[in-house]
Amino acid sequence: MSRFLGITxxxxxxxxxxxxxxxxxxxxxxxxxxxxxxxxxxxxLEASGVEHPxxxxxxxFRSYDTLLEIGxxxxxxxxxxxxxxxxxxxxxxxxxxxxxxxxxxxxxxPLMLVLAGxxxxxxxxxxxxxxxxxxxxxxxxxxxxxxxxxxxxLRPGVLLRLGLALGFSVFLLVAVVSAMAxxxxxAYPDAFTKPLILIIETVLTxxxxxxxxxxxxxxxxxxxxEPEEGESG
Amino acid sequence: xxxxLLDGLLVLALLTTAVAVLASRNLFRAVVMFIxxxxxxxxxxxxxxxxxxxxxxxxxxxGLTGVLLLDAARHLGYNRGRAGDGDDQGGASG
Amino acid sequence: xxxxxxxxFAGVALCGIGLFGFLRLQHLLRKLMAFNLIGSGVFLVMVxxxxxxxxxxxxxxxxxxxxxxxxxxxxxxxxVLIRRYYHLSGQTTLAEPAAKSARPKARSVxxxxxxx
Amino acid sequence: xxxxxxxxxLFTPLAWAVLTLMVDFRKGRLVTWLGMAVQVLVSLGLWAxxxxxxxxxYLLGGWQAPLGIELRVDGLxxxxxxxxxxxxxxxxxxxxxxxxxxxxWHRYFWxxxxxxxxxxxxxxxxxxxxxxxxxxxxxxxxxxxxxALGGQADALRAAIRYLMAxxxxxxxxxxxxxxxxxxxxxxxxxxxxxxxxSGDAQSGQTFPLVLMLLGLALKTALFPMxxxxxxxxxIAKSPVSALLxxxxxxxxxxxxxxxxxxxxxxxxGFALAQLIGVLGSLAIIWGSWLAFRQTKLKxxxxxxxxxxxxxxxxxxxxxxxxxxxxSLQAQQGITLQVISHALAKAAMFLAAGNLIMSVGSNxxxxxxxxxxxxxxxxxxxxxxxxxxxxxxxxxxxxxxWLLLQASLASGQWWWLAVLLAGGLLSAAYVFRVYRASFIxxxxxDQFYHPSRSLEVxxxxxxxxxxxxxxxxxxxLSVMSLPFEGGGQ
Numbered sequence: 001m002s003r004f005l006g007i008t009x010x011x012x013x014x015x016x017x018x019x020x021x022x023x024x025x026x027x028x029x030x031x032x033x034x035x036x037x038x039x040x041x042x043x044x045l046e047a048s049g050v051e052h053p054x055x056x057x058x059x060x061f062r063s064y065d066t067l068l069e070i071g072x073x074x075x076x077x078x079x080x081x082x083x084x085x086x087x088x089x090x091x092x093x094x095x096x097x098x099x100x101x102x103x104x105x106x107x108x109x110p111l112m113l114v115l116a117g118x119x120x121x122x123x124x125x126x127x128x129x130x131x132x133x134x135x136x137x138x139x140x141x142x143x144x145x146x147x148x149x150x151x152x153x154l155r156p157g158v159l160l161r162l163g164l165a166l167g168f169s170v171f172l173l174v175a176v177v178s179a180m181a182x183x184x185x186x187a188y189p190d191a192f193t194k195p196l197i198l199i200i201e202t203v204l205t206x207x208x209x210x211x212x213x214x215x216x217x218x219x220x221x222x223x224x225x226e227p228e229e230g231e232s233g
Numbered sequence: 234x235x236x237x238l239l240d241g242l243l244v245l246a247l248l249t250t251a252v253a254v255l256a257s258r259n260l261f262r263a264v265v266m267f268i269x270x271x272x273x274x275x276x277x278x279x280x281x282x283x284x285x286x287x288x289x290x291x292x293x294x295x296g297l298t299g300v301l302l303l304d305a306a307r308h309l310g311y312n313r314g315r316a317g318d319g320d321d322q323g324g325a326s327g
Numbered sequence: 328x329x330x331x332x333x334x335x336f337a338g339v340a341l342c343g344i345g346l347f348g349f350l351r352l353q354h355l356l357r358k359l360m361a362f363n364l365i366g367s368g369v370f371l372v373m374v375x376x377x378x379x380x381x382x383x384x385x386x387x388x389x390x391x392x393x394x395x396x397x398x399x400x401x402x403x404x405x406x407v408l409i410r411r412y413y414h415l416s417g418q419t420t421l422a423e424p425a426a427k428s429a430r431p432k433a434r435s436v437x438x439x440x441x442x443x
Numbered sequence: 444x445x446x447x448x449x450x451x452x453l454f455t456p457l458a459w460a461v462l463t464l465m466v467d468f469r470k471g472r473l474v475t476w477l478g479m480a481v482q483v484l485v486s487l488g489l490w491a492x493x494x495x496x497x498x499x500x501y502l503l504g505g506w507q508a509p510l511g512i513e514l515r516v517d518g519l520x521x522x523x524x525x526x527x528x529x530x531x532x533x534x535x536x537x538x539x540x541x542x543x544x545x546x547x548w549h550r551y552f553w554x555x556x557x558x559x560x561x562x563x564x565x566x567x568x569x570x571x572x573x574x575x576x577x578x579x580x581x582x583x584x585x586x587x588x589x590x591a592l593g594g595q596a597d598a599l600r601a602a603i604r605y606l607m608a609x610x611x612x613x614x615x616x617x618x619x620x621x622x623x624x625x626x627x628x629x630x631x632x633x634x635x636x637x638x639x640x641s642g643d644a645q646s647g648q649t650f651p652l653v654l655m656l657l658g659l660a661l662k663t664a665l666f667p668m669x670x671x672x673x674x675x676x677x678i679a680k681s682p683v684s685a686l687l688x689x690x691x692x693x694x695x696x697x698x699x700x701x702x703x704x705x706x707x708x709x710x711x712g713f714a715l716a717q718l719i720g721v722l723g724s725l726a727i728i729w730g731s732w733l734a735f736r737q738t739k740l741k742x743x744x745x746x747x748x749x750x751x752x753x754x755x756x757x758x759x760x761x762x763x764x765x766x767x768x769x770s771l772q773a774q775q776g777i778t779l780q781v782i783s784h785a786l787a788k789a790a791m792f793l794a795a796g797n798l799i800m801s802v803g804s805n806x807x808x809x810x811x812x813x814x815x816x817x818x819x820x821x822x823x824x825x826x827x828x829x830x831x832x833x834x835x836x837x838x839x840x841x842x843x844w845l846l847l848q849a850s851l852a853s854g855q856w857w858w859l860a861v862l863l864a865g866g867l868l869s870a871a872y873v874f875r876v877y878r879a880s881f882i883x884x885x886x887x888d889q890f891y892h893p894s895r896s897l898e899v900x901x902x903x904x905x906x907x908x909x910x911x912x913x914x915x916x917x918x919l920s921v922m923s924l925p926f927e928g929g930g931q
Contacts, residue, residue, distance in 0.1 A: 007351065010347060010350055010351055011347060014343050014344075014346050014347040014350075015343065017342075017343060017346060018339055018340065018342065018343030018346075020650055021339045021342060021343070021372075021618075021650070022336065022339050023650075024622060024648050024650040024651065025332075025335055025336065025339055025372065025376060025622070025625070027648060028376060028622060028625045028626045028648060029332050029335070029376065029379050029625075031626060033377075033625070033626065033627060033628030034627060034628060034638055035509055035627060035628035035629040035634065035638070036628065037384070037386050037509055037510070037628050037629060038382065038383075038384045038385065038386065040509060040510055041385060041386060041510065044506075044510060053385035054285050054385045054388055054389045054392065056385075057385055057386055057389035058389045058392065058393070060504060060506075061504065061506050061510050061511050062386075062389065062390075062511065062512055062573075062574075063503070063504050064503040064504065064512045064574060065390075065393055065512065065573065065574055065577050066393065067457075068561075068562075068565060068574070068577045068578060068581055069393050069396055069397055069577055071457065071460075071558055071561065071562075071581055072396075072397050072400050072401075072577065072580050072581050072584055073396060073400045074460075074464075074554075074558070075400070075404075075554075075555065075558050075581065075584045075585050075588060076400035076401065076403055076404040076584055076588075078464065078551050078554050078555060078558075078588060079404055079407070079551070079555065079584065079585075079587065079588030079591065079592075080403065080404060080407045081551070082548045082551040082588065082591075082592055082593070083407060083408075083411050083548070083591065083593075119288065127284035127285045127287075127288060128285070128288060129285065131289050131293070131392055131395075131396055132285070132288040132289050132292055132293075135289065135292035135293045135296065135297055135399075136292050138297060139292060139296050139297055139300070142297070142300055158465070161464050161465060162465070164464070165461045165464050165465070168457075168461060169458075169461045172454065172457050172458060172461070175453075175454070176450060176454045176458070179446070179449075179450035179454070180450065183505050184446070184449075184450075184501065184502050184503060184504060184505050185449065185450050185453050185454070185501075185503055185504070186503050186504040187502075187503075187504045187505035188504075208396075211400075212297055212399070212403065215301075215403035215404065215406075215407060216297075216300070216301060216304070216403070218407055236330065237330070240330045240333050240334070241333070244333060244334065244336075244337040247337055247341070248337065248340055248341070248344070251341055251344050251345070251364050252344060254348075254360050254361075254364065255344065255345075255347075255348035255351075255352065255357065255360070255361060255364070260354070260356065260357070263357060263360065264356075264360070267360050267363070270364070270367075274367055277334055277337075277371065278374075280330065280334070281330075281331060281334055281371075281374055281375065281378065281383075282378070282383040283374060283383065283388045283391070285388060285392060286370075286374070286388055286391050286392060286395070289392055289395050289396075290395065293395055293396070293399050294363075294367070294395065294399075297399060297403075298363065298399060298402055301402065301403055301406050302356060302359070302360065302406065305356055305406045305409065305410055306356060308410055308413070309356060309409075309410070309413055309419050342618065349607075349611060355603060358607060362607070362610055362611070362614070365611075365614050366614060369614055369617050369618045369621060372618065372621045372622070372625075373617075373620075373621035373624065373625075376621065376622070376624075376625035377621075377624060377625050377628075379625075386624075386630075387621075387624060390573050393573075393577065394617065397577065397580050400580075400584065401580070401584060401606070401610055404584060404587070404588070404606070405603065405606055405607075405610075408587075408591055408599055408602055408603050408606065409603060411591075411599055412596060412599040412600060412603060415595060415596040415599065416596035416599075416600070418596075418600075421600055421603065421604055423600075
């Protein structure tokens with residue numbers, strides 16, 4: 001009985017929340033935003049060094065957001081590998097002999113690598129960019145891993161840590177060098193804007209893929225031995 | 234008119250899959266529904282003239298999150314019998 | 328009313344549905360999926376509302392891209408934590424094991440001073 | 444000069460996060476010591492620069508506000524930057540001795556620590572609503588990682604619970620940001636405030652503000668959404684608990700306070716302000732009572748945080764619909780409360796860690812007899828407790844005195860009762876720990892002696908919290924420095 005009551009109250013709360021949100025959205029929709037940010041963006045797109053407005057926002061106008069966001073990814077990666085169970089890399093369960101997966105892997109992985117490269121390259125003037133490319137790269141890594149390819153570099157060692165940090169450090173380095181060159185933090189010098197953005201995008205693609213892959217791998221795989229630090233609970 | 238119909242159907246499908254994610258009793262089915270939801274979201278982003286987000290959603294939202302969750306669901310469902318609590322799949326009902 | 332606004336309202340509904348699921352469901356993976364549903368709803372509101380005139384607005388689109396990456400980072404970390412937690416305790420919910428408090432715990436206090 | 448300081452402030456924590464990721468715990472410790480020195484010096488320099496020249500806007504990437512991200516470097520922000528530098532350096536120093544270098548996972552402590560520091564600075568300086576969201580996520584994930592580091596099932600349960608609460612809170616905040624952007628077309632907090640006050644824009648909506656405050660209150664563990672805090676803060680390693688209680692919960696509160704002071708006048712209301720105040724009061728009473736009832740030492744300190752956070756939310760009723768002077772008084776009181784609580788709580792957690800280490804148990808009653816062996820850490824614990832109680836001449840007293848005056852001047856006398864009851868209750872739980880430690884017991888006299896530097900650090904922090912009441916005047920004069928707003 002009390003459980004039923006609980007659900008009812010909860011549903012009522014959620015309904016009230018959604019209703020209030022709906023009304024607010026409706027009321028805001030009836031107004032006109034006083035600041036025309038898209039217009040402002042279009043006016044300054046020329047100076048950003050890239051033709052695609054979203055890439056311009058992500059890697060130039062609001063690059064500080066992106067820097068911190070990569071930081072968030074790296075944190076997740078660090079926290080993930082801090083509880084990695086290295087033994088699981090050898091887990092026989094991983095080596096699936098699934099013929100479907102094998103075929104998928106054989107055909108898809110090269111295709112996905114090409115796709116990742118294309119997305120990265122497209123980013124400067126068309127939809128695409130570091131995040132999508134990184135995600136595709138990570139997905140192909142996941143597929144290879146599911147197919148049982150051991151991928152030694154994913155062991156929690158110095159290589160993995162280097163891979164995690166590479167994109168972030170290059171981005172940070174560019175930021176601080178531009179600050180030392182006289183302008184503000186992250187203000188790229190005019191002449192180098194486009195190459196700098198391209199470099200950052202390339203290393204970010206790699207790093208994003210590494211982090212996502214590391215997080216996928218570091219999950220303790222079932223069937224491994226009992227936890228080595230002793231049981232709890 | 235057909236555009237509105239398309240949008241309406243897409244929104245309806247989105248909400249239905251969302252409910253299905255939360256209501257399905259079987260954890261695996263919930264994850265599969267979640268992946269379907271991600272793909273529908275990618276379509277919605279296309280309709281919102283945001284191809285970048287559509288790409289990211291398909292790759293990250295549906296693809297990677299889906300694989301992560303599927304793997305985790307397999308792990309958590311693996312030895313349900315051993316742990317002795319067989320009710321971990323009945324989240325929706327209680 | 329434009330199609331964009333329709334999606335914003337869909338986002339509102341998703342937020343409501345997701346919130347219900349997030350608070351109601353006990354299983355951690357389901358909670359995580361509910362979190363992602365709310366996240367998608369918020370992203371839809373963000374872009375749909377900003378584009379209510381039918382013109383694409385790159386700024387919220389870029390913000391949503393950032394948001395998606397942050398969400399996958401959080402989700403992936405949560406999955407690792409949940410799997411580790413399950414590995415150690417065999418549990419898939421946050422409920423405290425009932426008989427636990429009665430057990431003496433002196434063994435687990437170590438040099439780190441972290442009482443478990 | 445300030446440009447260099449800013450670049451250093453933003454760069455150092457992030458760079459040191461990467462550097463320490465590359466090395467193991469022992470080397471990371473050396474690298475960190477260097478970084479902490481740099482960071483403290485830079486923070487001090489920036490504080491001094493702002494104290495003498497006033498605040499300024501820092502344009503990241505050289506782009507102006509609606510398009511780019513601006514950092515708001517004003518008196519309040521640099522006060523918090525400096526506080527963070529001091530407390531984080533103390534916690535880092537403590538951790539470098541306290542943590543066992545032999546445990547392989549401790550190498551990841553340093554990068555997470557530095558990312559946490561970077562996130563805190565990003566939040567104190569942030570002037571962009573979405574950037575603040577990213578900063579909050581940076582802090583939350585780093586904090587969750589630190590709680591879970593090398594933990595057993597209980598620690599993981601606490602970490603997951605913390606993560607879920609933090610994520611929900613962030614999403615509520617982000618939804619509010621989405622609505623604000625939809626309405627005003629800008630993400631700059633200063634820009635939104637300006638539009639709101641200029642009058643020609645249509646009146647704003649209250650719901651987005653409520654959403655953001657709700658999400659931030661959840662992340663700050665305001666009663667009744669405090670359930671996630673005691674397990675997480677109680678179970679983490681002591682230096683981590685100190686960081687979380689002293690700084691991390693303040694970050695979300697800081698954003699809430701800035702939103703309220705900028706937008707609350709237009710969008711808030713009497714009922715909303717009073718409601719938040721009442722929740723804060725309930726947090727004070729309920730948190731103190733629960734702190735009194737806990738059997739584990741660190742849980743006592745963690746629940747005490749719930750109570751002390753309650754005081755912060757008295758800011759909302761005391762700044763709504765009152766004169767400038769009263770509002771400023773309340774703001775100063777809250778700022779002092781944040782600072783003194785940060786110092787005192789960090790001291791308390793570090794001292795509690797030392798006490799637990801020396802008696803080998805986390806229970807309050809296991810402290811029996813410890814007063815004979817470990818007077819130093821116990822003394823720090825007591826000193827910090829005196830500040831929490833709000834006895835003169837501590838920073839806690841100065842804070843509560845200002846709050847008391849503000850409540851009287853604004854005619855909201857009912858907060859007086861809360862302030863008084865809170866002081867008495869905190870005296871109760873501090874004395875309970877003290878009493879336990881003075882019980883003479885004959886069966887336990889095997890105490891482990893932590894190294895001297897471990898004991899010095901909480902003492903320094905406690906003394907700073909104590910002395911804050913004496914130097915409150917100069918601190919407050921910098922905090923309330925008018926914001927110049929004239930670019931660089």
